[in-house]
Amino acid sequence: MQVTVPEADLHPDRRPFLMNPTVLKVLRDRNGELLLSGPAGTGKSRTCLEKLHACATKYPGMRGLIVRKTRDSLTESGLVTFEQKVLPVGHPALSSGGQRRLRQAYHYPNGSTLVVGGLDKPSRTLSTEYDIVYVQEAIELTENEWELLTRPLRNGRMPYQQLIADTNPDTPTHWLKKRCDNGQTRLIDTRHEDNPTIWDAEKQGWTPEGEKYLQKLDNMTGPRKLRLRYGRWVQAEGVVYEEWDRAVHLIDRFDIPAAWSRYLSIDFGFTNAFVCQWWAKDEDDRLFRYREIYHAQRLVEDHAKLIRELSQDEPAPAAVICDHDAEGRATLEKYLGRSTVPAVKAIEAGVQHVAARLRKAGDGRGRLFLLRDSLVERDSGLVELKLPTCTEEEFDGYVWDLTNNRKKGEVPIDKNNHGMDGLRYMVAHLDGSGRVPFTAPSQLPEREQIGLTARQQAHAAGLGANESGTRRDREGGDGRSGSAVVRRGLFGVKR
Numbered sequence: 062m063q064v065t066v067p068e069a070d071l072h073p074d075r076r077p078f079l080m081n082p083t084v085l086k087v088l089r090d091r092n093g094e095l096l097l098s099g100p101a102g103t104g105k106s107r108t109c110l111e112k113l114h115a116c117a118t119k120y121p122g123m124r125g126l127i128v129r130k131t132r133d134s135l136t137e138s139g140l141v142t143f144e145q146k147v148l149p150v151g152h153p154a155l156s157s158g159g160q161r162r163l164r165q166a167y168h169y170p171n172g173s174t175l176v177v178g179g180l181d182k183p184s185r186t187l188s189t190e191y192d193i194v195y196v197q198e199a200i201e202l203t204e205n206e207w208e209l210l211t212r213p214l215r216n217g218r219m220p221y222q223q224l225i226a227d228t229n230p231d232t233p234t235h236w237l238k239k240r241c242d243n244g245q246t247r248l249i250d251t252r253h254e255d256n257p258t259i260w261d262a263e264k265q266g267w268t269p270e271g272e273k274y275l276q277k278l279d280n281m282t283g284p285r286k287l288r289l290r291y292g293r294w295v296q297a298e299g300v301v302y303e304e305w306d307r308a309v310h311l312i313d314r315f316d317i318p319a320a321w322s323r324y325l326s327i328d329f330g331f332t333n334a335f336v337c338q339w340w341a342k343d344e345d346d347r348l349f350r351y352r353e354i355y356h357a358q359r360l361v362e363d364h365a366k367l368i369r370e371l372s373q374d375e376p377a378p379a380a381v382i383c384d385h386d387a388e389g390r391a392t393l394e395k396y397l398g399r400s401t402v403p404a405v406k407a408i409e410a411g412v413q414h415v416a417a418r419l420r421k422a423g424d425g426r427g428r429l430f431l432l433r434d435s436l437v438e439r440d441s442g443l444v445e446l447k448l449p450t451c452t453e454e455e456f457d458g459y460v461w462d463l464t465n466n467r468k469k470g471e472v473p474i475d476k477n478n479h480g481m482d483g484l485r486y487m488v489a490h491l492d493g494s495g496r497v498p499f500t501a502p503s504q505l506p507e508r509e510q511i512g513l514t515a516r517q518q519a520h521a522a523g524l525g526a527n528e529s530g531t532r533r534d535r536e537g538g539d540g541r542s543g544s545a546v547v548r549r550g551l552f553g554v555k556r
């Protein structure tokens with residue numbers, strides 16, 4: 062059965078919402094915990110958001126929460142869908158609240174409210190009561206965070222209270238899958254046929270848009286294809302970094318102290334993605350990637366200008382570690398105004414060094430971490446092609462090449478590994494044979510010493526600084542360090 066929900070003021074570029082058996086299951090389900098899982102593009106998020114809109118309309122005074130791991134990611138994903146696809150044009154809930162990135166809630170004429178938030182700032186959203194909570198991309202959460210979201214479900218303005226979520230599949234051992242397997246959470250599988258923009262139910266065939274979309278998914282390989290094309294919870298066979306654990310190594314953002322040493326690691330590309338990773342090293346030798354450019358179809362010159370701009374208010378890096386592309390390095394050095402270091406590129410040894418850092422040390426922690434929301438700008442072209450858009454998205458598909466009688470552990474498949482290469486360059490620079498020694502401030506190029514005292518040079522290199530600083534993120538920063546030399550930054554001059 063398929064029923065079109067009428068919307069009299071439907072905008073031309075918005076399709077009516079189509080009721081199919083899967084959607085009806087979701088709308089009628091009253092289980093305490095409900096998870097929608099399936100391939101990319103099945104309409105999981107819209108279905109969940111349609112349920113929240115329906116509940117807000119039907120039950121006066123209800124309170125709902127739309128949440129994701131971080132507020133920034135929710136703003137650019139779930140809220141776009143809600144405002145452009147779910148809420149009818151001119152709906153009163155859109156009349157107040159300001160810009161999307163500043164919006165705190167959607168208020169309905171009947172007194173219902175849908176609050177929006179991120180778990181990076183939980184105190185703002187979890188200090189009140191709700192009837193229904195929707196989690197987008199639940200795979201990003203820890204089980205503790207999931208259970209934390211069940212606590213405020215006690216508002217009592219709806220006949221039932223529910224935690225509803227969507228996700229693309231991950232490994233079969235993921236806590237979310239186990240929670241479904243043991244009956245704590247109800248799992249509803251979705252298919253591409255559930256999305257009317259992809260599947261024409263009347264003609265019983267793929268739409269032209271659907272054929273193009275599925276072709277992109279069909280071009281994927283390995284576990285990403287099995288998960289995003291077919292919706293399977295599968296373990297990658299022959300994955301290179303078995304030590305990688307999103308729950309351990311992908312961590313929340315924090316202000317990077319000015320005293321920590323900084324590094325840039327760069328893998329050149331144009332047709333394939335260009336990657337620049339900003340790293341900080343703490344006093345215990347742990348590495349933290351806190352910013353990243355991951356973008357194709359741009360010139361090195363343009364990347365270099367952006368790198369310079371983003372780094373201007375930060376301590377100078379101890380090294381800018383680069384792929385061996387001579388032209389790329391020359392262009393980068395020209396626009397950055399400083400020298401670069403050729404990467405140690407031995408793959409087998411480099412992989413071993415990275416794996417060693419991912420393993421837990423004596424204190425129970427690893428020595429390499431990636432901060433969430435480090436991406437400066439998401440490449441829409443890579444998104445369209447269903448390719449990784451940041452380093453953390455490469456791990457599951459980074460597998461050993463077992464063709465031509467090769468064995469596990471010899472060499473990884475040379476595909477979708479641009480962030481992996483940059484990560485390996487960084488670790489090999491510090492831990493590998495042939496590592497380049499740290500450049501003392503007195504040996505910095507003359508152009509970097511202009512206007513700086515010896516003490517300031519040391520601070521600019523990240524040595525001996527004892528004042529705290531804050532990161533400068535892609536929106537322009539959320540604070541400024543009190544240190545004048547930190548404001549002078551990478552090139553020894555103020556902006």
